[in-house]
Amino acid sequence: MSIESIGKQPQLTIQPVTSVASIISPTEIHVISSIGDEQVVLNHNPDISKDEAVIMALGYKQEFKREFSFFTTFSVSFSVMGLLPSIASTLFYSICYAGNAGITWGYLLAMIGILAVAFSMAEISSAFPTSGGLYYATAMLAPPKYKALLSWCVGWSNYFVQVTNSPSIGYSCAAMILALKQMTDDSYTYQTWHCYLLATGITIVCAIIASAPTKWIAWINSCSTIMNLIFLFVSFIIILAGNERTSQGLPRFNSSKSAWAITNYTEWPDGISILMSFMAVIWTMSGYDSPFHLAEECSNAQTATPNAIVMTATTGGLIGLAFQLAIAYTVVDLDAVVNDDQGLGQPYVSFLDQLLDKPKTLALASMAIITAFVMAFSCMIAASRVLFSYSRDGCFPFSKLWSKVNKTTLTPVNAVWANWFIGQLLLILMFGGVAIDAVFSVGAIASFISFTVPTLLRITYAREKFIPGPWNLGRFSTFSGVLAVSFVVLMIPILNFPQYRGADNTPDLMNWTVLVYWASMFMAIGWFFIYAHKIYFGPKTNLDDEQLVTSGEAEEMQIIEAVVSGDPYDSREKN
Template identity: 30%
Template sequence: MEGVQDTEEKSVARVENRPVNNYDGEAAMNRPDQDALDMAKLGIAQETKRRFGLVTILGFTTCIMGTWESSLPFFLTAYYNGGPVTMVYGFILAFFGSLATCASLAEMASMFPVSGGQYYWASLLAPPGKVKFLSFLTGWLSVLGWQSASATGTYLGGTIIQGVVKLNYPEYTPEKWQATLMLYAVLILSVSVNVSLVKWLPGVEGVILIIHVVGFFAILIPLVHLAPISPVEFVFTEFINTSGYSSSALSWLIGQSASAVLFIGYDGACHMAEEVQNARINVPRAMFFTMFINGAMGLSMYLVILFCIGDIDKAINTPTQVPFIEIFHNATQSKTAATVLTSLLITTYIVANFNFMASASRQAWAFARDGGLPFSHIFRKIDQKKSIPLYAIALTGVLNALLGLINIGSTIAFSAVVSLVVGGYMSSYVIVICVMIHKRLTTNKIEFGPWNLGRYGLPINIIAVIYTFVTVIFAFFPPLVPVTAANMNYSGAVYGLVVIFGIVYYVVRGHKTFIGPKLPRNAL
């Protein structure tokens, strides 16, 4: 408890803008350590250990994004809304739109390499009079996105196991409560790794990256070699609108938004920035490089799905309730082979969730450090022995567990929570990039980091905002019409409730407790 109290004292001292124990800003500025210089410039005490280098944080971010793994369970919305044309060309649009967004955020990560990420940047870049609220709202939305994303990892890792069991034992009847128990098993493993094995986490990232790459080829090669191949014309020119929307353009935009979720997670590196060596360079590099790695692998897997899809109606209506398992089975004509391929995929989901939990907990911890969450005085504490935000990790675990209970009542409702990933993440992106655009247009005095967009910054920022805003809007549309209780997209309603709750909390109490980032020196 002594370590926790020390950390709390540091946080209070930072709020009151007075020196903290064991941390001297002037001394830090005189050390030949760029990370120490950055922390001193931002007025933040170094409370966590810098365990990650470029390769390990690249592995961390690459596996969080997991584009090729996500393409297999999430391709159906795009297929319903435009078929192959939406999947291929919508994916390409999503890549370039996400690349512009990633580049915009990477530039800010180089300027301010801090775990708070978007809400911190919004505070430092926003115009006077709007700083505090915009920073709070951005942080609230980012917390929403990351906690939803962490729940997605446990959900996929746990529930797909039921599909494998159903494939091998047709008499088995999947129950929702069983899926939730499997979800909990994945959750317990993720928490254990983040708490007990944290010092080995960078080394684990190398193993996870290997699994990510090897798993890709282990699935791609058998499918391409064994599956009946669809015609080239079908893959690149077929437009299929089975969504029920009368407008093909509207249907395409809804399907295209499904590809956006495949590029979520590159800002995970930002929220680990205070644990990365040479963060102002390595964090933006990891963000940018992972876009190209995952973009190439994701497009390849989308093409493999289309070329090897076989009977799509059979895949959609499979008894396993997991279409890609049917695709594997159809290609290999072997339950054993399909089980092995699916098990590889499940493994990638589970190990990626280690990273989701790490990043989600750091983002929540950073926001609590500035008083942004209810009970921030608890969640901002650091366990000094392990140098990790133990209470924030616990918060992430508890929220995951509570969200898992929703699945018992309704898989549809839980899927809506999962789809909040796009709304939460991208809303925070829109706010902070708009703030950056305003800054570019109103002042030339911006002190950029070593990784910056130069004269192309403004047009890239504008492209990023347009793409992200449009994607958020269409992500809330139901994938099929007519709308029923079974296909309704409840994410818009849930998103609205969470945002309203955040605003009410800010008005009632948050405006008093949320201090926002405060710089002891002019960083701009």
């Protein structure tokens, strides 16, 4: 009934009033949330996107612009993986532990376990698309009594991965630059402080780039991914087709027997040396967790994020295998690479030097250096998101400072520079000789622990509680989870093994992972029991009070909404 028929005033028209509120329930969104099943989120924008609905249902505000697509998210993670510099910087842990077997069939075995870890992580990321990632998932899947402690441990372990990545890559990049300096300048004498200052300069530039707006970062990483693939392809072709083996009286390629053979450079049995070489594969194929930490900046995050994780792991694994096969089939003198007879301090440069003429060696090493730089700032991006998201829940000292989003760039600039400062402190380890190598191995063991705890909970305690996202493994979920957890349980002690045993395991040859990682974790856990347990209870919502209502209140609001949105004159007629 219209107002014209009652008051006979055609100039007045009242339209039905509708509510401008949207009720978002974690149960209806099909997520396990930090705000609990009995609460819902009240948002005053009826045109909310699916991504924003999901992140609010998980208990967080939408603070970033969603300017990452599937490809740009993949681009960041592929840049973080940095295949060329990763292979170049970790040859010491593969070829120098188990010979060619470490980069051929040893790589294949490790890749199977790592892919299981990545696929299981992808499934979890679809269910919990937050930048907190593994830490948030752990809290949601853990028994209530232990969720604070377990998420605390996973959060700190994952943070150790992120905060050590960029300085270790900066160190590798500087080491390769100085190796080329030694190769081209006979008068140059390497000094550790040269490497430290050069690495510092590299990381400062990387931090500046990582502080840029999301749109700029997405564009830079898209370009760098294309460059990465081009450099990998060019290096691959030159190593295979442009090598100088025939001029040295050698066949173009090594025999398969030689390329796949174990040459044990450790004092452990052959099987252990192969397992120890997995550290290089773990590092080379790392970075696939980056899409998880960028989920709040990615559109269609519940499918784009897991797809980016899987694509990064599979593409990186296969391309990395092809590249390392090229090395195994062309290396001239394995002992010279391992023992660095040229005094270059970098096995990859030593490999190129014995295989190619000087111009080609300089060109390929320069490509590795450029991609290492790209990898360093990509790692800083991922690390800043981790520090931001964990600080949002009060996980770190001065959390309010690190959880701020810069109003100009809309990125966590404070978190970027906090990580840079810690990285500078870690780089001081290079003055302790081999101690700097612990930064690499810490990244491997810390990542495996943080990557796998939520998967372990997924297949045990939370196997009935877990709510899969739109991307899931279906009936293969448990198989993938069991394989991933078994692989990690096997590798955790191996990653702490030194190359030499007994009296030969001198301080300068010690695997300092035992001290650097486990001592750090011991302090983090000790802090939890001493004080943090009083203030930290797991992930917490940062939604405003007016955005949270109980289910009962929501029902009342829906009733009011129904009354308001109806035609008020219908009730008049009934009365």
